[in-house]
Structures are given as C-alpha cells and as structure tokens.
Amino acid sequence: MLLALIGVLLLTPNLNAYLKIGFDIGGTVVGIRWPNGVRYFVTNRDVPGVPAAELRGAVERAFSTWTTAGSSAVVSEFVGFVNVEPGVDDGVSAIGFVPLDEDTVLGETSFLIDEMTGEIVESDIVLNSSFPWSVAAGGETGRHDVESIVLHEVGHMLGLGHSALGETELLDTDRRRLIGKGAVMFPIAFPAGNIADRVLAADDIAGVSDIYPPPGVTRETGSVVGRVRSGGRGVFGAHVVGYNISTGAMNATFSLSAEGNFVLSGLKPGVYVIRVEPLDDASIDSFFDTDAAVDADFRAVFSPQLAVVPAGGRGSDMDIEVQPK
Amino acid sequence: MKAPALAVCVCLGFAAPAAAQTGLRGYEVSIGAVAMGTMPFGESDATFSRPSGSPLLVFNSDISLGPGPGAEVHFGRAVGSRLAFEATGTWIFTTIRAKVSTDIDGAPAATLTEDVSRLSVEGSALWRLAGDMRRAFYVRGGAGWMRELAAGATLAETGVIGNAGVAMKYWWGASSPSQRRRLGLRLDARAVLRSGGVDLGVSGVRLAPAASADLMIGF
Numbered sequence: 001m002l003l004a005l006i007g008v009l010l011l012t013p014n015l016n017a018y019l020k021i022g023f024d025i026g027g028t029v030v031g032i033r034w035p036n037g038v039r040y041f042v043t044n045r046d047v048p049g050v051p052a053a054e055l056r057g058a059v060e061r062a063f064s065t066w067t068t069a070g071s072s073a074v075v076s077e078f079v080g081f082v083n084v085e086p087g088v089d090d091g092v093s094a095i096g097f098v099p100l101d102e103d104t105v106l107g108e109t110s111f112l113i114d115e116m117t118g119e120i121v122e123s124d125i126v127l128n129s130s131f132p133w134s135v136a137a138g139g140e141t142g143r144h145d146v147e148s149i150v151l152h153e154v155g156h157m158l159g160l161g162h163s164a165l166g167e168t169e170l171l172d173t174d175r176r177r178l179i180g181k182g183a184v185m186f187p188i189a190f191p192a193g194n195i196a197d198r199v200l201a202a203d204d205i206a207g208v209s210d211i212y213p214p215p216g217v218t219r220e221t222g223s224v225v226g227r228v229r230s231g232g233r234g235v236f237g238a239h240v241v242g243y244n245i246s247t248g249a250m251n252a253t254f255s256l257s258a259e260g261n262f263v264l265s266g267l268k269p270g271v272y273v274i275r276v277e278p279l280d281d282a283s284i285d286s287f288f289d290t291d292a293a294v295d296a297d298f299r300a301v302f303s304p305q306l307a308v309v310p311a312g313g314r315g316s317d318m319d320i321e322v323q324p325k
Numbered sequence: 326m327k328a329p330a331l332a333v334c335v336c337l338g339f340a341a342p343a344a345a346q347t348g349l350r351g352y353e354v355s356i357g358a359v360a361m362g363t364m365p366f367g368e369s370d371a372t373f374s375r376p377s378g379s380p381l382l383v384f385n386s387d388i389s390l391g392p393g394p395g396a397e398v399h400f401g402r403a404v405g406s407r408l409a410f411e412a413t414g415t416w417i418f419t420t421i422r423a424k425v426s427t428d429i430d431g432a433p434a435a436t437l438t439e440d441v442s443r444l445s446v447e448g449s450a451l452w453r454l455a456g457d458m459r460r461a462f463y464v465r466g467g468a469g470w471m472r473e474l475a476a477g478a479t480l481a482e483t484g485v486i487g488n489a490g491v492a493m494k495y496w497w498g499a500s501s502p503s504q505r506r507r508l509g510l511r512l513d514a515r516a517v518l519r520s521g522g523v524d525l526g527v528s529g530v531r532l533a534p535a536a537s538a539d540l541m542i543g544f
Contacts (some may be wrong), residue, residue: 163377165373166373191376270480270524315476
C-alpha cells in the first residue's frame with residue numbers, strides 16, 4: 001500500500017534536532033532519507049523564461065549546493081528529461097513546472113511512500129508555472145529565481161522540514177510579508193528578483209548534516225540540550241535559537257516533547273546565546289501536523305546562561321522558563 | 326687543576342653584585358592572589374537578511390570576559406645587577422558575559438554568563454628601575470601558554486598570554502646582602518594580553534588590566 005504525502009506534511013521523527021519530514025509506518029514515525037541517493041528526472045516542458053535545459057541546470061546547481069555546502073553524504077543523479085506530470089503518482093521522481101491554483105505557493109514537494117517497507121517510491125517537485133520565473137545568473141526583476149526555490153524544495157526532498165528562522169508581519173489579507181530570514185528552509189521566499197536564497201545558511205547545513213552526516217561531523221560538532229517550561233509545565237513547539245557569539249551563525253530547533261525537551265545539534269564548538277520564542281512568524285501547519293498541540297502563547301526570552309558546545313559531544317543542559325503573554 | 330678554581334671565581338663574581346643591588350638573593354618564590362579586570366570583545370548583532378539584502382537586527386550582544394579572581398605563583402632568579410627572570414603559573418576564575426538587548430520580539434534585555442577558568446604558564450623578565458635593600462621597583466613583561474576551560478571542562482581551548490606592567494617588592498628585615506632567608510611583599514599591576522583561548526568573536530590580541538599581591542620568600 002502506498003502513502004502519498006503532499007507538500008510538507010510533517011511529523012516529528014523522534015526527539016532530535018531540526019524539523020524533518022516524516023511518515024508513519026505501522027505506528028513508528030520514520031524520517032525521509034535517501035540511503036542510495038536521489039535519482040531524479042526533469043520535465044521537458046519549457047515555460048516563459050525557463051527552457052527545460054535551463055531548469056535542469058538550476059536543479060543540478062541546487063543539488064550541488066546541498067552536497068558541497070551542506071553534506072557531502074547527499075548523493076544525487078540526473079537521469080534524464082521526461083514527459084510526465086510532476087506531482088502525479090507514477091513511480092518517477094520528477095521536477096518541473098505545473099500551473100497550480102494556489103496564488104501563494106511557488107513550489108511544493110510530494111512523496112510517495114511504500115507503507116509496508118517505508119521505502120520512498122518517488123518524490124516530485126512542482127514549480128508553480130502561474131508565476132513568472134527566471135534562471136538569469138543575477139536574477140531578474142519581477143521574476144522568481146528558479147534556483148532559489150528549487151534549493152528550498154530539494155531541501156524538503158532530502159527530508160528537511162521548515163526552519164522558523166525568519167521574521168514576518170501579518171497583513172490584513174491574512175497573508176504574511178517577509179521582513180527577513182535566516183535560512184533557505186524558512187517557509188516564505190524572498191520576493192521576485194531576489195537570489196539570496198541560492199546560499200545555504202548555517203541552520204540549513206546543520207539540518208541536512210543531521211540527516212546525511214558527512215564523515216567526521218560527529219567529531220567536529222556538538223549539541224545543546226534542554227527543556228522549555230512555562231509554570232513548571234513543558235512547552236511543545238517552542239522555537240529554540242542558538243546564536244554563536246564568535247561566528248554569528250544561528251541554528252534553531254523546536255521543543256519536541258510534552259516535557260518541552262529540545263536538542264540543538266550540529267553546532268560548531270563555541271559559546272552560544274540561547275533564545276526561545278513562540279512559533280508566530282508563519283502558520284503552524286507549515287511546521288507541524290495540524291493536530292500538534294503547539295504552544296505559542298508565551299513571550300520571547302533569553303536563557304539566563306550561555307551555552308557551551310564542545311567538539312564531538314553534548315554541551316550545556318539548559319532549563320528555560322518562559323512567561324505567558 | 327686550574328679550571329675548577331677559575332669557575333668558582335666567575336660564579337662568585339656575578340652573584341655578589343646582583344644580590345647587593347637588586348634585593349634578590351639567589352632564588353625567590355612568591356605566592357598570592359590576582360584580580361583580573363574586564364576584557365571587552367565588543368558588540369555583535371544577530372541578524373537575518375532583509376529582502377533588500379541589508380541586515381535585520383534580531384538582537385544585539387555585547388561580549389566581555391571577566392572580571393575575576395585567581396591565584397598565582399612566581400619562581401624567580403636574578404641574573405644581573407638589574408635583570409631577573411621568573412616563571413609564573415596563574416589560575417584565574419572568570420566569567421564570559423553577553424549582554425543581550427534590542428530583541429526583535431521584545432525579549433527582555435539580560436546578561437548571560439558562563440564560568441571560565443584559565444590556567445597559564447608564563448616566562449617574564451623584570452628590570453629593576455630603582456630601590457634599595459628593602460624595596461625595589463621593576464618593569465616587567467613576558468609571555469606564555471594558556472588553557473581556558475569553559476563550563477567546567479566542557480570546552481577547552483589553548484592560546485597565548487602575555488603581560489606588561491610594573492612590580493614593587495618590599496623585603497622585611499633585609500639589611501645585609503649576606504642574609505639568606507627573607508620574607509617580603511610583592512605588588513604587581515599589569516596589562517594582560519590574550520590571544521586564542523575560548524573563541525569570543527574577535528581574533529587577535531585582547532587586553533585586560535590585572536593586579537596582584539604576593540608573599541615572597543627569598544632563599
């Protein structure tokens with residue numbers, strides 16, 4: 001029996017750092033992972049401004065970025081051009097343009113999973129051809145950058161969920177305006193013409209390294225653990241950010257248990273400021289299942305202590321108390 | 326037979342003037358307390374990228390190391406009428422401080438801390454400026470190795486440490502160059518130079534004031 005997951009339906013595959021896309025196999029949550037690498041096709045359909053060959057180039061650069069900057073353990077292979085509809089369950093992992101009805105979705109990633117074995121049958125990336133697109137090296141005013149959006153979607157294909165490292169404001173139209181972001185995997189893209197999302201941030205790199213650990217990563221990085229509580233009660237879904245005071249890099253995770261436990265891993269050794277905030281800069285269902293009891297009713301706070309991260313081990317163990325709004 | 330006799334004469338010839346003019350008689354050991362001042366590392370901003378490419382401030386942090394107390398031990402030896410060398414071991418207990426403020430979501434400003442201890446071994450030279458048998462004033466300078474341990478020994482980093490400053494030594498009851506065992510007080514004020522160690526965001530040498538008071542034994 002096959003299980004289709006569309007978009008970024010997210011479960012929490014065990015208590016670990018970074019949100020990952022997961023699925024339920026016989027009551028056990030299993031995270032998306034490609035043990036033998038991703039073999040993908042690119043559709044041979046041109047759209048205005050983006051010939052199929054240029055789309056292929058952008059997709060290859062996106063995979064290469066995850067491999068070179070993110071994790072050398074990520075393996076991908078372009079198989080060829082194909083004349084199929086991405087997003088359709090056909091056993092072919094395809095990346096291409098399709099017109100979507102949704103006017104706020106630039107791209108989405110779907111999975112087809114064998115519920116018996118947990119094997120990934122296929123994963124497709126759809127780019128919404130209702131928007132104007134560009135593959136220009138320096139970006140193009142008024143057109144969304146294919147490589148940037150594909151880089152985000154390939155992150156999902158590799159198993160990453162969304163990062164909450166970003167700031168938005170809610171508009172009257174119930175939409176959000178992006179003010180700033182600190183990760184490619186933040187769910188809201190930069191505006192058309194911007195190519196800043198072609199470069200992975202520390203949070204993206206740590207996330208993919210957590211799924212596909214490159215050689216030596218466990219010796220070279222460390223972690224911080226802790227609990228987020230409100231009135232002595234665990235807080236689920238609190239956004240926990242670690243800021244390296246030396247490098248300025250920011251990594252983030254969530255408290256992923258009823259007790260408010262969190263693990264921030266893949267951190268470069270050093271001293272960190274730990275900051276906890278509610279998940280209120282994007283819709284909660286961009287991160288968690290709709291039935292997840294995410295507590296966003298508290299005020300942002302800094303941990304009273306700095307966190308210390310060693311190479312190859314677990315550092316500080318922190319108790320962080322938050323106050324209701 | 327002539328060579329040993331000559332050697333003895335040379336040694337005596339150096340030792341006597343040094344004892345008479347510097348107040349040091351052979352060796353001296355001093356043990357005492359040291360207080361290190363604050364070593365600032367400056368401010369840094371946690372930022373996101375705006376769509377325009379400019380940074381969006383998430384919060385500001387102001388990093389410093391110290392102040393903190395410690396203990397030190399010197400082992401010194403005069404080698405001339407004005408010059409002395411010494412080895413110093415120091416153990417400082419201090420704190421990394423990060424003052425965080427201007428949070429984008431209104432998190433209250435706070436000072437976050439973490440304990441750090443620093444073990445250092447330095448070699449220094451002291452040059453006598455003035456003084457008599459009881460008291461003497463010196464300038465000093467030196468460098469050495471240090472190891473900093475944060476959060477217990479969770480994070481251990483090695484670096485280089487140096488010092489430059491002044492010292493004053495006072496010997497009780499010192500009235501004769503032939504007096505072998507003496508007790509004294511030593512006061513130092515110096516700048517501590519630090520490079521490496523726990524990475525606090527600024528490469529290169531950082532500076533902090535320090536002062537110490539030691540009991541000396543000469544022998």
